[in-house]
Amino acid sequence: MRLIVQANARIIHAISEINPDAAMTLFIMSEHSKTVDIPVPTTGNTASPKLFTLQAVEMATSASLETMDVEPYLDDIQHDRKLRKITGEQGYSNTRWSFTKRPKRSSIAFSHRLLNGSNEEVAQLYPDITVTMVWQEAGSGGFWQVTDWTAQDWSPANSDTEE
Amino acid sequence: MRASSFGIAAIFATLLAQTPVAVGEEDFGLHNDRANVVQAELDENWALYQQYMWNTIGDGEIGTDPEAAAAAIAYKQSDRRTGIRLQSERVDSVALYQERDRQLAILEVTRLFTHPLSPAKPVAAHNRIYGVREAGEPHWRFNVSSCFSPQDLAAQFPSAAQAIE
Numbered sequence: 001m002r003l004i005v006q007a008n009a010r011i012i013h014a015i016s017e018i019n020p021d022a023a024m025t026l027f028i029m030s031e032h033s034k035t036v037d038i039p040v041p042t043t044g045n046t047a048s049p050k051l052f053t054l055q056a057v058e059m060a061t062s063a064s065l066e067t068m069d070v071e072p073y074l075d076d077i078q079h080d081r082k083l084r085k086i087t088g089e090q091g092y093s094n095t096r097w098s099f100t101k102r103p104k105r106s107s108i109a110f111s112h113r114l115l116n117g118s119n120e121e122v123a124q125l126y127p128d129i130t131v132t133m134v135w136q137e138a139g140s141g142g143f144w145q146v147t148d149w150t151a152q153d154w155s156p157a158n159s160d161t162e163e
Numbered sequence: 164m165r166a167s168s169f170g171i172a173a174i175f176a177t178l179l180a181q182t183p184v185a186v187g188e189e190d191f192g193l194h195n196d197r198a199n200v201v202q203a204e205l206d207e208n209w210a211l212y213q214q215y216m217w218n219t220i221g222d223g224e225i226g227t228d229p230e231a232a233a234a235a236i237a238y239k240q241s242d243r244r245t246g247i248r249l250q251s252e253r254v255d256s257v258a259l260y261q262e263r264d265r266q267l268a269i270l271e272v273t274r275l276f277t278h279p280l281s282p283a284k285p286v287a288a289h290n291r292i293y294g295v296r297e298a299g300e301p302h303w304r305f306n307v308s309s310c311f312s313p314q315d316l317a318a319q320f321p322s323a324a325q326a327i328e
Contacts, residue, residue, distance in 0.1 A: 001241050006280060034280045036247055036288045138279035141246015 002039040003099055004143040005029050005108070005133065009061040011146055016057035018151045019126035022110035024052040024060060025095045026131065026146070031065045033143065042099040047115075049092045050074040051083075051125070083114065090117025106144055107132050127154035193257065193268050193294060196303040201252045207243075209236045215302065217295060218310035220319060225265075225295050227304075235307040246279035247286075255289075260323040264298035267320045269327070270305075293327075 007030045016023035025046050032038040056073035077083045077091050084091065095112040109130045114123040129151055133144035196215065203212040218231045242248075253273045260267040270292045275285040293316060294303040317324040 002238075002245060002247070004245055004247075004279060034278065034286065036242075036274075036276050036278065036286055037290075136279075139246050139277055139282055140248065141244060141279045143245070143279045 001042050003029070003042050003108075004033045004141075005040065005146065006033065006136070006143050007131070007146040011131075011149060012057060012061055015129055015131075015149055016052075016054050019110070019112055019129050020052045020054050020057050021046075021093060021095045021112040021126065022129040023057045025097060025110060026108075027057065027060055028065070029097070030146075042101075043097065045094055045096040047092055047094040049077050051077060051093050077114070086123045087114050088116045088122075091115060091122070105132060105134055124154075128152040191266065191296065191303075193259075193270075193296075193303055194254065197252075197254065197270065197292075197294070197305065199302075200305055201249070204239070204249050207240075209240075212236065215304055217304040217306055220311055220315040223319065225297070225304075225316075225319065231310055232307075235310060246277060248277045250275045250277060250285055258323070258326060260320055260326075262320045262322055265319075266296045267323050268294035268296075268303065269323065270294060 005026070007026050012023050012027050012030075015026065028046070029040045032040050051074065052070070053073050053075055056070040059070055059073055060068050075083075077087055077093060078089070092115055093112065094115050095110055098109050100107050100109070107130050109128065111128040112124070112126050113121045114125060116122045129149060131146045131149040133146050136142050136145045200212060200215045203209070203215065213227070213232050213236065216232055216235070217225050217227050218235065219226045219228045251274070253275075255271045255273055257271075258269045260269075272290050272292055274288045274290060276288060278286040293306045296303045313327050317327040320327065
């Protein structure tokens with residue numbers, strides 16, 4: 001099933017201060033919701049050997065998806081000694097999302113983890129995020145409008161990675 | 164004029180049956196069949212829509228798996244409930260190929276949709292569609308995107324392999 005989500009920049013910016021990878025995932029889902037060529041599935045994940053930063057999210061929301069170049073605003077896990085120590089040489093960043101439908105008010109849960117080369121979760125850098133959405137009628141159909149979000153009550157468990 | 168060019172193309176297709184060839188402008192009913200598919204989608208006539216569909220390639224056979232067809236139609240219906248509805252389709256280009264007794268048409272199309280996140284203007288989607296017509300088939304059949312591997316299709320149509328990949 002295709003998921004159609006609209007999240008405004010204010011909410012995406014607020015989330016990016018807590019979990020920039022979840023914020024970027026939400027932004028990309030929101031952009032792809034506007035096309036018919038790239039359907040957004042109700043569960044999925046974005047995985048890359050890089051981590052999004054606050055600056056990358058700010059840049060992305062101020063440019064169009066086609067023209068943005070966030071490369072300078074990504075942190076490379078492979079080149080960060082601290083992160084490489086946790087994830088190993090083949091480690092990567094993974095943000096999963098999962099949509100839960102309710103009649104009028106639904107939610108999407110985002111969880112970001114670092115994985116090692118064997119796809120095992122080895123670290124959590126950011127709190128999990130849940131966005132809540134209300135159904136907006138539009139024409140003959142409608143979409144989910146993000147109205148609110150919450151972050152998991154969480155404290156960094158990775159303090160032992162300090163040099 | 165149309166009838167005679169059909170005749171010439173048919174003779175050429177027979178003469179060159181052993182050699183892959185991109186056939187001429189005559190489309191053997193392609194545009195008409197494609198228009199029927201679009202109309203079936205607009206009318207939500209899914210039974211008719213399914214008759215014009217193919218979605219599997221196995222052992223040289225280009226077929227229709229009913230379960231995959233039902234899933235593709237269910238997906239379209241779910242899109243419609245969400246407010247993504249086809250408005251029109253324009254065929255931008257057609258390339259025709261002949262491989263023994265089988266024809267392949269590669270259509271580049273622009274489809275316009277209504278979209279709930281874009282109420283003011285339609286959203287355009289550019290798609291490539293593969294039409295096939297076997298010898299003796301009454302009409303063309305068209306794939307539904309992402310239901311097959313382009314490599315498998317290319318293996319069936321060596322003459323068009325480069326265009327498919």
